[in-house]
Amino acid sequence: xxxxxxxxxxxxxxxxxxxxxxxxxxxxxxxxxxxxxxxxxxxxxxxxxxxxxxxxxxxxxxxxxxxxxxxxxxxxxxxxxxxxxxxxxxxxxxxxxxxxxxxxxxxxxxxxxxxxxxxxxxxxxxxxxxxxxxxxxxxxxxxxxxxxxxxxxxxxxxxxxxxxxxxxxxxxxxxxxxxxxxxxxxxxxxxxxxxxxxxxxxxxxxxxxxxxxxxxxxxxxxxxxxxxxxxxxxxxxxxxxxxxxxxxxxxxxxxxxxxxxxxxxxxxxxxxxxxxxxxxxxxxxxxxxxxxxxxxxxxxxxxxxxxxxxxxxxxxxxxxxxxxxxxxxxxxxxxxxxxxxxxxxxxxxxxxxxxxxxxxxxxxxxxxxxxxxxxxxxxxxxxxxxxxxxxxxxxxxxxxxxxxxxxxxxxxxxxxxxxxxxxxxxxxxxxxxxxxxxxxxxxxxxxxxxxxxxxxxxxxxxxxxxxxxxxx
Numbered sequence: 001x002x003x004x005x006x007x008x009x010x011x012x013x014x015x016x017x018x019x020x021x022x023x024x025x026x027x028x029x030x031x032x033x034x035x036x037x038x039x040x041x042x043x044x045x046x047x048x049x050x051x052x053x054x055x056x057x058x059x060x061x062x063x064x065x066x067x068x069x070x071x072x073x074x075x076x077x078x079x080x081x082x083x084x085x086x087x088x089x090x091x092x093x094x095x096x097x098x099x100x101x102x103x104x105x106x107x108x109x110x111x112x113x114x115x116x117x118x119x120x121x122x123x124x125x126x127x128x129x130x131x132x133x134x135x136x137x138x139x140x141x142x143x144x145x146x147x148x149x150x151x152x153x154x155x156x157x158x159x160x161x162x163x164x165x166x167x168x169x170x171x172x173x174x175x176x177x178x179x180x181x182x183x184x185x186x187x188x189x190x191x192x193x194x195x196x197x198x199x200x201x202x203x204x205x206x207x208x209x210x211x212x213x214x215x216x217x218x219x220x221x222x223x224x225x226x227x228x229x230x231x232x233x234x235x236x237x238x239x240x241x242x243x244x245x246x247x248x249x250x251x252x253x254x255x256x257x258x259x260x261x262x263x264x265x266x267x268x269x270x271x272x273x274x275x276x277x278x279x280x281x282x283x284x285x286x287x288x289x290x291x292x293x294x295x296x297x298x299x300x301x302x303x304x305x306x307x308x309x310x311x312x313x314x315x316x317x318x319x320x321x322x323x324x325x326x327x328x329x330x331x332x333x334x335x336x337x338x339x340x341x342x343x344x345x346x347x348x349x350x351x352x353x354x355x356x357x358x359x360x361x362x363x364x365x366x367x368x369x370x371x372x373x374x375x376x377x378x379x380x381x382x383x384x385x386x387x388x389x390x391x392x393x394x395x396x397x398x399x400x401x402x403x404x405x406x407x408x409x410x411x412x413x414x415x416x417x418x419x420x421x422x423x424x425x426x427x428x429x430x431x432x433x434x435x436x437x438x439x440x441x442x443x444x445x446x447x448x449x450x451x452x453x454x455x456x457x458x459x460x461x462x463x464x465x466x467x468x469x470x471x472x
Contacts, residue, residue, distance in 0.1 A: 035251055035268045042247040043224070043276030044320075048120035048327045050227050051215045055081070055165055055331060058213035059094055062206060066096040066163065067191075069202040072184045073211070074177050077392040077400050081213035082331045083303075083448055084392065086401040087381045088112070088169040089181035093189050093201060097143030098162045101150070101192040105200075108136040109183060110171035112345075114334040115141055117161040118235055120327065122310050122334050124157035127168070129336035129345055131155050140192055141166075144236045150192070161235045167332055171378065171452070175405030181207070213331070216389060220274045222266055225251075229259040280328035283321055285352055285387070285446070294349050295464050299357060303329065303348035303448060307338040329390055340459065343377060347454045352387070352446035355467035363441035365425025369466035372417045377453030379404045384424065384437045387444035397438040411435060429471065 014033075015026035022030065056066075058081070064071040072091040075084045084090070095102050104126065106113070111127030111134065123141060128134040132155065140154040143162055150156055168187065172180035188200040218224045228248075232255050237245060248254065251269065252261050261269060287305070294300040305322035306312055311333075312323040326333060329350075339345045352360055360366065374380045381403040384393045392400035402408055402422055411420075411434050423429050424445075428436040439445055449465060457463035 032264070032268055035265065036272055038247045038250045039269055039272035040276050040279075042244065042251065043272050044280065044324055045244050045247075046119075046228050047215075047219075047276070047280060048323075048331075049118060049231055050218060050224055051082070051327060051331050052116065052118060052120040052165060053227055053231055054215035054218075055092065055213045056094055056163065058211055059092065062209060062211060064092075064094065064204060064206075066094045067099075067102070067201070069204050070094075070184075070189060071206050071211075072181060072203050073206045073209075074181050075392070076207065077394045077398055078210040079206075079213075080211060080216075080389065080391045082390045083329050083383075083385055085381065085383055085448070085450060086392075087379065087403055087405075087450065087452070088171055089177060089184060091168040091170075091184040091187070091203070093166040093168070095141070095164045095166060095189075096162055097141065097159055097164065099191065101140050101142045101146060101148075103154070103188075103190055103192050103195060103198070104139045104141070104166055105188040105190075105198070106132060106136050106139070107186045108134065109186070110134060110173070111168060111183075111187070112171065112336070113166065113168040114332060114336070115139075115157065115159070115164055115166045116332050117159045118163045118231060119161060119238075119241075120332065121160065123159050123164065124155070125334055125336050126155070128171075129334070151195070160238050163235070165332070172405060175379075175403075175409055177406070181205070214389070214391065220277050222270055222273070224273045225253065225261075225269050226259065229253045280324050283324040284328035284390075287321065287325060289321060295461060298464055299351065299353040299355065299467050300449070300465065301350045301352075303350040304338045307340045308335060309338060310335045341454075342456050342459060343453060345452075345454075347451045347458060349449040349465075350446065351449060351468065352444075353468070355469050360424075360445050360447075360468060362439035362443040362445055363426060365423065365427070365429065365471040366468040367471050368422045368424065368468050370420045370422060371463060371465070372420055374404065374451060375455035375457040375463050376404070376451045377455060379453075380449070380451045382422065382447050382449045384439065384445055384447050387446055393437070393439065393445055395438040395440055400437065402435065402437060407434065423471070424468070425471070 015030050016023045059071050070091055070093045074089045075086045113126040115123040126139050138154045140156055142158040170180040170183045185203045190198040190200050218227055253259055292301045294302055304326055306319050312319045336345045381401050383401040386393050423432050423436040424439055426441055
């Protein structure tokens with residue numbers, strides 16, 4: 001009589017073996033499971049890469065192409081990208097280094113800039129958090145494998161990919177958003193080979209232009225893998241990602257070869273995309289990491305689970321949960337964004353629960369009490385995002401932020417004011433429209449509380465915002 005053996009997991013039979021060999025059905029199921037597991041891991045690892053391709057894709061649709069022009073904008077709700085802010089105007093230069101190094105020349109000024117490669121990996125900081133410290137300077141980014149000479153007088157960085165995004169923000173003086181936006185035009189971006197007579201890329205104002213820079217259309221279906229294959233085909237292979245390329249090869253994605261999954265593999269990959277996306281969202285909004293808590297007597301969490309780190313690196317290896325959480329919410333990363341030091345950069349706190357620990361509901365009205373003054377050397381803000389898209393909430397109010405230099409400045413929050421009560425809900429409480437953000441019934445939402453130039457009390461617990469309280 002033939003002997004049968006079944007492998008079990010959590011009390012359930014997975015695969016059937018006869019005389020030590022898997023049955024035909026068991027073999028197929030095991031293969032499908034292995035493909036799924038590899039695809040799920042690959043999805044989470046490569047999500048930042050496909051996410052950044054969303055930035056390239058969105059700008060191209062508006063005529064902003066690599067090495068040709070720079071899109072600048074004062075961010076509004078119709079600009080769809082992950083957790084942007086309306087505090088500082090943006091400039092995004094799409095750069096392709098295949099033809100050689102590119103120079104970004106900053107004048108002195110309050111700029112915050114970061115270069116990211118095609119894998120959404122940090123290359124360098126510039127402006128205030130960079131080596132020029134906001135005093136102005138020329139930065140040159142070298143392509144993979146570049147062996148040429150660079151003249152003296154440049155800050156030098158090297159990219160692991162040909163395509164990069166150079167993201168720049170301008171800090172507004174006295175709340176003058178338009179002046180900060182125009183100051184971006186003073187920056188010059190040009191090929192190193194034309195440095196003797198540089199002609200900068202053209203700057204195009206997209207403030208009033210709807211824009212989608214996300215991978216939302218691809219993230220839960222086969223297009224995710226198709227976009228990833230295109231990127232892998234274009235970019236050089238990175239030695240440090242060898243194991244991850246192996247995962248892709250196992251599911252049919254390999255540089256220089258066509259990607260033609262059969263119907264069975266498509267089903268596996270589509271499932272992995274859906275489940276992978278959901279796992280990222282759990283890391284973002286249902287993490288059980290103890291270090292996510294900002295204050296033990298509040299529901300606020302740190303947006304980033306790691307700090308003072310490039311590429312989520314730790315002495316014992318990459319912090320994968322921190323990486324998943326960040327890229328589920330954001331596009332772009334830099335050590336400067338993750339610092340928790342007095343006077344350095346900015347702090348981001350994440351709020352998505354009310355005082356009783358319930359998820360924020362667009363059909364309810366909430367009050368948030370913010371003690372004054374906020375320990376910010378520069379300014380502070382709170383921005384509301386749609387949970388389904390991780391982008392600024394869109395309502396007929398056409399507004400998603402309350403900012404100390406703009407809306408709340410008009411409300412005259414002076415030194416004598418001890419607290420500011422802010423409101424969020426479908427309708428403004430009587431007399432509170434100047435301190436209110438409209439939300440949509442039936443939709444969840446979350447916030448980032450940002451402090452620019454944080455002071456000591458932002459760290460030692462002597463200052464903290466209240467929780468979101470339901471207003472009846």
